[in-house]
Amino acid sequence: xxxxxxxxxxxxxMIALAGYPLDVEFIVLDPSDHAGATGLAEHLQGDYTDxxxxxxxxxxxDVVTYEFExxxxxxxAFLAEHTRVYPAPNALSVSQDRLHEKEFFHQLxxxxxxxxxxxxxxxxxxAMEHIKYxxxxxxxxxxxxxKGQVFLKSxxxxxxxxxxxxxxxxxxxxxxxxxxxVSIIAARRANGEIAFYPLSENIHEKGILxxxxxxxxxxxxxxxxxxxxxxxxxxxxxxxxxxxxFDVDGSFVANEFAPRVHNSGHWTIEGAETSQFENHLxxxxxxxxxxxxxxxxxxxxxxxxxxxxxxSVLNIPNAHYHLYxxxxxxxxxxxHATVRADSKEEYSKSLQKLIELAKSTDDS
Amino acid sequence: xxxxxxxxxxxxxMIALAGYPLDVEFIVLDPSDHAGATGLAEHLQGDYTDxxxxxxxxxxxDVVTYEFExxxxxxxAFLAEHTRVYPAPNALSVSQDRLHEKEFFHQLxxxxxxxxxxxxxxxxxxAMEHIKYxxxxxxxxxxxxxKGQVFLKSxxxxxxxxxxxxxxxxxxxxxxxxxxxVSIIAARRANGEIAFYPLSENIHEKGILxxxxxxxxxxxxxxxxxxxxxxxxxxxxxxxxxxxxFDVDGSFVANEFAPRVHNSGHWTIEGAETSQFENHLxxxxxxxxxxxxxxxxxxxxxxxxxxxxxxSVLNIPNAHYHLYxxxxxxxxxxxHATVRADSKEEYSKSLQKLIELAKSTDDS
Numbered sequence: 016x017x018x019x020x021x022x023x024x025x026x027x028x029m030i031a032l033a034g035y036p037l038d039v040e041f042i043v044l045d046p047s048d049h050a051g052a053t054g055l056a057e058h059l060q061g062d063y064t065d066x067x068x069x070x071x072x073x074x075x076x077d078v079v080t081y082e083f084e085x086x087x088x089x090x091x092a093f094l095a096e097h098t099r100v101y102p103a104p105n106a107l108s109v110s111q112d113r114l115h116e117k118e119f120f121h122q123l124x125x126x127x128x129x130x131x132x133x134x135x136x137x138x139x140x141x142a143m144e145h146i147k148y149x150x151x152x153x154x155x156x157x158x159x160x161x162k163g164q165v166f167l168k169s170x171x172x173x174x175x176x177x178x179x180x181x182x183x184x185x186x187x188x189x190x191x192x193x194x195x196x197v198s199i200i201a202a203r204r205a206n207g208e209i210a211f212y213p214l215s216e217n218i219h220e221k222g223i224l225x226x227x228x229x230x231x232x233x234x235x236x237x238x239x240x241x242x243x244x245x246x247x248x249x250x251x252x253x254x255x256x257x258x259x260x261f262d263v264d265g266s267f268v269a270n271e272f273a274p275r276v277h278n279s280g281h282w283t284i285e286g287a288e289t290s291q292f293e294n295h296l297x298x299x300x301x302x303x304x305x306x307x308x309x310x311x312x313x314x315x316x317x318x319x320x321x322x323x324x325x326x327s328v329l330n331i332p333n334a335h336y337h338l339y340x341x342x343x344x345x346x347x348x349x350x351h352a353t354v355r356a357d358s359k360e361e362y363s364k365s366l367q368k369l370i371e372l373a374k375s376t377d378d379s
Numbered sequence: 380x381x382x383x384x385x386x387x388x389x390x391x392x393m394i395a396l397a398g399y400p401l402d403v404e405f406i407v408l409d410p411s412d413h414a415g416a417t418g419l420a421e422h423l424q425g426d427y428t429d430x431x432x433x434x435x436x437x438x439x440x441d442v443v444t445y446e447f448e449x450x451x452x453x454x455x456a457f458l459a460e461h462t463r464v465y466p467a468p469n470a471l472s473v474s475q476d477r478l479h480e481k482e483f484f485h486q487l488x489x490x491x492x493x494x495x496x497x498x499x500x501x502x503x504x505x506a507m508e509h510i511k512y513x514x515x516x517x518x519x520x521x522x523x524x525x526k527g528q529v530f531l532k533s534x535x536x537x538x539x540x541x542x543x544x545x546x547x548x549x550x551x552x553x554x555x556x557x558x559x560x561v562s563i564i565a566a567r568r569a570n571g572e573i574a575f576y577p578l579s580e581n582i583h584e585k586g587i588l589x590x591x592x593x594x595x596x597x598x599x600x601x602x603x604x605x606x607x608x609x610x611x612x613x614x615x616x617x618x619x620x621x622x623x624x625f626d627v628d629g630s631f632v633a634n635e636f637a638p639r640v641h642n643s644g645h646w647t648i649e650g651a652e653t654s655q656f657e658n659h660l661x662x663x664x665x666x667x668x669x670x671x672x673x674x675x676x677x678x679x680x681x682x683x684x685x686x687x688x689x690x691s692v693l694n695i696p697n698a699h700y701h702l703y704x705x706x707x708x709x710x711x712x713x714x715h716a717t718v719r720a721d722s723k724e725e726y727s728k729s730l731q732k733l734i735e736l737a738k739s740t741d742d743s
Binding site: 028032035036038040055056288303305306308310311325326329330332333335336337338340355357 | 418419653661667669689693696699700721
């Protein structure tokens with residue numbers, strides 16, 4: 016079996032590492048000359064919209080998936096004409112447009128922040144008569160890691176904010192005053208079988224995920240599952256999905272979803288019985304899903320912009336280092352480490368050390 | 380960092396998979412055109428004694444290791460002149476000759492079966508006046524998976540046995556009437572740091588390993604560690620070693636050792652905090668060794684000669700399938716599956732299912 020991946024970065028790298036034991040081979044399409052999956056996959060170097068390369072990818076791969084959601088609609092459609100594409104283009108088209116995503120949540124009765132669609136400064140002024148400050152103005156498309164977002168505190172800021180987002184189509188949404196940010200990762204096969212991971216609690220700084228901790232036995236697990244199952248079934252989804260949620264006084268408000276393996280699920284490599292990467296492959300290859308049970312206490316720390324020495328990570332008990340073979344650059348995710356332990360105390364001690372290490376090398 | 384491996388089969392494959400997260404790259408020398416590590420490593424195709432290829436391997440790799448112990452002495456010596464070779468050639472030269480191995484155990488006060496060196500039928504007749512039947516005649520060199528061995532039940536068999544081993548240099552050893560076969564896997568760094576895995580209990584059939592189960596808290600763990608530490612220190616060993624032992628009424632008798640990652644340690648991929656493959660790399664790259672603690676109950680089943688369908692393995696709860704990308708052939712190890720669970724009952728149930736699956740597809 017050969018799986019094609021649009022994008023050859025760290026997510027493709029980790030998908031490939033999970034696939035080799037199942038004798039899956041890989042081919043990636045990526046514009047860079049040395050991507051994270053280089054060495055693990057046949058590499059088609061070129062633009063994501065290059066029809067000849069897309070045709071080659073579709074021809075060589077039994078199924079095509081992607082490691083980012085901003086795949087142009089016409090690319091997904093082209094691929095889907097020539098081979099199986101999972102998750103299917105409908106999931107992409109919803110998730111890559113914040114307005115469609117919000118409307119989709121709304122249709123499914125999944126709570127969201129108050130929002131309005133914005134096409135002009137006048138729209139923004141009118142919307143903010145109904146939505147309370149603070150609020151966030153977000154471009155409808157191409158947002159990730161906090162890019163294309165402006166925090167709105169007062170009316171005086173609106174014109175400047177509209178310029179800052181370069182006057183592109185936006186949504187504005189009321190700021191959710193949450194107690195914590197979590198995500199739920201789930202995998203769905205074409206036959207409707209679904210596997211849910213335990214919730215991740217996520218800590219962001221400067222809009223970038225820093226720490227994700229697995230929450231076994233969380234009292235809101237069922238609520239999260241009930242939302243993600245609606246989303247998966249409505250899209251007839253195949254693959255792994257990540258749904259980001261805000262916990263507001265014990266009830267969830269949906270933020271956004273990513274139709275792919277997700278940074279907040281990296282702890283599953285060592286911390287779950289089956290990793291999100293392996294379950295994504297099992298789902299898109301129509302194989303039985305693996306157990307998503309956590310193995311003890313587990314979490315993950317990202318390294319942004321800078322890398323600690325390999326010794327400093329491996330010296331931390333139960334730490335597992337995952338380098339992406341990328342050169343450090345300001346704000347770039349270059350590695351993560353997971354920690355897994357049988358006791359909460361051991362786990363917390365090692366996680367704390369990893370967090371300190373990440374701070375000491377951070378360049379974000 | 381780039382690691383060179385002599386041999387590109389399943390052990391090289393699993394070493395490479397363990398190395399990518401640490402940003403280690405690989406180059407293998409292997410005569411076959413499609414080896415298990417193909418796709419994961421640069422592949423030098425050719426004979427293990429090809430000096431030009433060995434020189435290229437030595438030049439490109441920061442350190443060279445191997446996945447089998449029958450590396451010709453002159454090859455190991457040639458490589459050691461040009462780069463670091465771990466484990467060092469002395470470990471190879473001892474382990475690849477059953478007589479040297481037995482003498483080495485003897486010097487270290489590690490108990491072995493009674494044995495004698497055999498260079499002729501006359502030697503064999505004389506030796507068997509002192510060694511009790513049953514006994515085993517084994518060629519000194521190139522033995523693995525029970526090849527080059529004849530089981531001796533009575534004097535009348537000796538001439539035939541001597542012909543069967545093709546009259547090569549042999550040792551004869553008294554049959555050890557053991558209660559169980561175990562192995563201990565350990566890793567040693569150049570600075571003397573050693574990490575021991577929990578014992579494996581191993582079940583062989585037709586001379587081939589079938590099942591290995593991790594024995595947490597075994598009452599003979601300390602005795603096994605005391606033997607393997609002597610061996611490691613005496614050889615100033617760097618890397619992973621496997622020492623095979625017979626349990627005779629609660630005392631160990633050494634059988635043999637393998638200067639490499641070992642089939643009886645494959646359960647460590649999912650079943651230990653750090654796999655034998657990763658710890659082998661950490662040892663030879665002079666990095667801190669990882670925890671060898673077992674994660675719950677865990678074991679491994681080999682698939683010999685035939686392969687069950689991927690679905691039939693993945694349908695077994697907590698089973699993890701490891702395919703070697705080799706075509707099935709009589710007697711050939713083509714895959715294994717590990718199982719790991721938090722409860723003994725869950726573990727035993729899944730292990731039993733894997734054993735039945737292996738029997739139903741066995742061609743050994």
